[in-house]
Amino acid sequence: MSDDQDRNRDADIHEWLSESLDEHDDSRSTEDPHDDIQHAVVPARDSLPERIYLLPIHNRPFFPAQVQPLVINRERWQETMQLVGKTPHHTVGLAFVGETASEGGSHDDFPEVGTAVKVHRLQGEDQQIQFIAQGLKRFRIQRWLSKEPPYLVEVSYPREPVDAEADEARAYAMALINGIKELLPINPLYGEELKHYLNRFSPHEPGPLTDFAAAITSAKGPDLQDVLDTLPVMDRMQKVLPLLRKEIEVAQLQSEISDQVNAQMQERQREFFLREQLKVIQRELGISKDDRENDVDTFRDRLENLVVPPKVLTRIEEELDKLSVLETGSPEYGTTRNYLDWLTSMPWGVRSQDQLDLGHARTVLDRDHDGLSDVKERIIEFLAEGTFKGDVGGSILLLVGPPGVGKTSIGRSIAEALGREFYRFSVGGMRDEAEIKGHRRTYIGAMPGKLVQALKEVEVENPVIMLDEVDKMGQSFQGDPASALLEVLDPEQNVDFLDHYLDVRLDLSKVLFVCTANTLDSIPGALLDRMEQIRLSGYIAEEKVAIAKHHLWPKLLKRDNIPKKRINLTEAALRHVVEGYAREAGVRQLEKQLHRIVRKAAVTLLENDQQSVKVSVKNLEDFLGAPIFRKEQVLKGEGVVTGLAWTSMGGATLPIEASKVHSLTRGFKLTGKLGEVMQESANIAYSYVLGHLAEFGADADFFDSAFVHLHVPEGATPKDGPSAGVTMTTALLSLARHQAIERPLAMTGELTLTGHVLPVGGIREKVIAARRSEIFEVILPEANHRDYDELPNHLKEGMTVHFAKRYKDVAKVVFG
């Protein structure tokens, strides 16, 4: 309501009040329809009028001993009250019509007996009229003068006889007073006011006392009307006393209940007070209680969207309980908080949807990788299988190959093709089982293992996790590496993987594990059995050129934010880089050399303020210096033969030199850091050649007076394996026959003492290595024929391959 409205309303009431209460003396002049009646209302002898207007009341009767504010409906009773205001005595009759009577009521609802009250402090409030009613006397309706509102009646004020022995009446009166006094302390509602009234009543005048007692009970309306109706005071007291007693009982019961409630309230207040005090103390000590609340809130919030297994949930609740009793500053608090942090950071039940779309997978793989068609095909097959199974989880892929051939990059592409998160860590350097399985929480600074860390990071249960260098793990591992890795990788075991720190079971079975290794030799058999091997064997020059052109070079330029056209690397120059500076199986070295070119070119651009720089075969050495590899590096001469080796770094050409040191004594000496197996095969070669000199066209007694030295460069690189048998034999024979091998030719194969050539591993890598060294003629064991046939065409193209069953097949190719 606006202020204006407020003021209007006040003015309204004012007008009405002044009209009704103050100016009643002039009221004769008004045109009130009840004027004639009003004239009839004249004060009774003891100032009680014989004609009074009636107001119906609904809750309970009003007693003559009461003084109480009343509220009535303005619209209905305004007129009545105006008329009352115009009377000299300001008296109105209140009569109890019952709760069910309608607001206006009908004259039938009115009882015979009511109470005349004096109207004080009349006020208007919106819909209501408020006044203070001061009870005067019982009246009995004698005659109805107006049966419509404003109701007007003629009344009498009956006598109220005591009708009893004085003592008896006094006894009742005392009982009433005592009862009222009893109520006082119990029910604060009556309080001071009541005490005040009590002083005014005396046992000698029991009528008002009885009415007052009735009025303060919460008895029902009709019971109270009965009291009002009862004129003989003795009878009335007999009716009121039980009502009062009942009131006392109720009040006592109420006070008991409220005592209990109060006690609880007090306890709560006390707790609140203590907590507040604690906060103050904690604040002073620099520990805030809010930290704990924040922590608990954070942990609970995290659980909201997770599907936490019941056992884990129980553990979390236990730990939260623990947290609530620990000092926030204490080390235990820190440990528990940390633990809860991990427990609630696991992606319980959160999985990404696999995108099993072969077309998309092919696009991703082709976009990121040149060549590797067979590898890509294997991965597509693997994904196709997953499409049928509906899930690729539970498999372990193993990418084997030399460094820098794109194993990591393939792993990433698999994750991207599937739409999964990717996480990679190396197990190569790992010393301790705890790095995989976590420390027990009892250790200071305990941490969960890598797998738990991975899941926290990726926030899903089904990422692609790449474990690098699984072949290098065993070497310095405390505990059993195979069993630790199996626990992680094996679908049978990893369903409920137990990290020592987390100490609750974790399901790793939805993870797609991709391992990488350079060789298979040091991978425990139990593990190898469960892995799907995919081999990346290294690149030939053409592939490297393509990779450099399409991937490495653009990537490097982009990384340094150099526009493509400002450094122009010719294709011929690129080929030179591949052949002269980066001959390893992978492309890391190549990438490094290209990076050098970019760096140097950038300097040239800036220093000479040039728009662009051209890198061609002519000026390549300005950027990279002299080539590291030269064609003439392939050793030649009597007793020198090129072998083919296969190491974890990929395939390699391996020159073997045999030399006659002197002719004083017969003897045989080996150098070149040869492993045991290789030394044995050297001895076999020596024995074999010694026994077959004549057969292969050499002096039968050549070795009788020859101290022979066999060396395998480079001397610092450890070498082992039987596959150089054929090569060493050929080197010795070349020495004995005094015949150098003039053409580029490489060979591999194990030799038995009886001259059989046995199959060897790594045919693919070896062929690649030969091509890289620009050797296009090779001798391979006949038993490896199939391996060679399975090679992709671009590797076989332009190659001359001889397959040898026995050594004499080799000798025939080499010496004719």
Ligand SMILES: Nc1ncnc2c1ncn2[C@@H]1O[C@H](COP(=O)(O)OP(=O)(O)OP(=O)(O)O)[C@@H](O)[C@H]1O
């Ligand atoms: N076939 C390819 N096509 C395009 N880029 C390639 C290819 N092979 C390798 N690369 C790039 O060569 C670099 C080295 O590859 P990556 O790191 O994947 O090798 P890796 O086999 O994992 O090596 P390591 O065993 O040393 O970890 C990467 O930048 C990669 O993108």
